[in-house]
Amino acid sequence: MSRTTSTSKTFTTPQNAIAGAAFMVAAGTCFALINVAMQYVTMRLGLVSTNAAFWQYAFAVAASLPLFLRFGLEPLRTGFPLIHGFRVLAAVVGVQFWVFGLAHVPIWQAIALVMTSPFFVIIEARLFLNEKVGWQRWLATLVGFIGALIILSPWQEDFSLYALAPLGAAFSWSVYSVITKSLTRVESADKITVYLLALLMPVNGVIAFGAGTLAMPGGLALMLLIGAGVITALANWFLTKAYASADASYVQPFDHLKLPLNILAGWLVFHYIPNGNLWIGATLIIIASLYIMQHERKQG
Numbered sequence: 001m002s003r004t005t006s007t008s009k010t011f012t013t014p015q016n017a018i019a020g021a022a023f024m025v026a027a028g029t030c031f032a033l034i035n036v037a038m039q040y041v042t043m044r045l046g047l048v049s050t051n052a053a054f055w056q057y058a059f060a061v062a063a064s065l066p067l068f069l070r071f072g073l074e075p076l077r078t079g080f081p082l083i084h085g086f087r088v089l090a091a092v093v094g095v096q097f098w099v100f101g102l103a104h105v106p107i108w109q110a111i112a113l114v115m116t117s118p119f120f121v122i123i124e125a126r127l128f129l130n131e132k133v134g135w136q137r138w139l140a141t142l143v144g145f146i147g148a149l150i151i152l153s154p155w156q157e158d159f160s161l162y163a164l165a166p167l168g169a170a171f172s173w174s175v176y177s178v179i180t181k182s183l184t185r186v187e188s189a190d191k192i193t194v195y196l197l198a199l200l201m202p203v204n205g206v207i208a209f210g211a212g213t214l215a216m217p218g219g220l221a222l223m224l225l226i227g228a229g230v231i232t233a234l235a236n237w238f239l240t241k242a243y244a245s246a247d248a249s250y251v252q253p254f255d256h257l258k259l260p261l262n263i264l265a266g267w268l269v270f271h272y273i274p275n276g277n278l279w280i281g282a283t284l285i286i287i288a289s290l291y292i293m294q295h296e297r298k299q300g
Helices: 014-044 049-063 065-071 081-102 107-114 115-129 134-152 161-183 190-209 219-245 248-270 276-299
Strands: none
Touching: 014 049, 014 081, 014 107, 014 219, 014 248, 014 276, 049 081, 049 115, 049 190, 049 219, 065 190, 081 107, 081 190, 081 248, 107 134, 107 161, 107 248, 107 276, 115 134, 115 161, 134 161, 134 276, 219 248, 248 276
16 A cells, blocks of 8 residues: 655656556556455455454565565664654554455445545645645545545445445545655655555554454465465555656556456456446546646646
């Protein structure tokens, strides 16, 4: 889930633009595979979400060992350990909400609701970073949350409180994003990334141990978690390559392809068919997100 973005790189050739888009689509495909695997081990195989989250990121860290070997312990030296710790805690809470949500609600609903994270970021950036937010972004944020409300449809009889879990993930990851943005003013991207990888697994482990669910899975569950962990590391590498290849404002719209990719994956594996509210709500969320992105690009 971790995303380290950079907007300093400007693509100057069509090749860079194509590469950036391809890497972003590859990342979205990886995340769709991860979500299917995590939903299968929790919803179908009965693995508790806290345990599943721990092993997913344990295997992701194992797959990321070359990064640790490259940087060593030097990036762990910082003058802001509490801020790094709180940032990782926000990321972990988001992971826990997300995997818990996947254990109870269809992929299409979960992925659409987690796309509200940028709207939470706007509110938090105004409150905690004192960033100026114009009426256009406030309006787009309102439209985005209306889209989420339509997807949730709390007025329908089949509404489940479990559907709020992806919104919890969206909020937690928005806190993570705001803290990361603040840290980039005083810390390098390498240090921020290494801190996340170094602390994500042990904090997830503490949560799983505290819940009494920390146990090594076996059989198909173990194979799926190993695959999810390796693909998690690969997905984040694809994201890094996407933002390194082209402007963030160019590649970010391709991130919205994660919605149809997850819908397709959910249909192929679980035979989920989204209802009409998904298409209405998701359209509002995507339009609002694209508008905010275009507005910020003009402002920049």
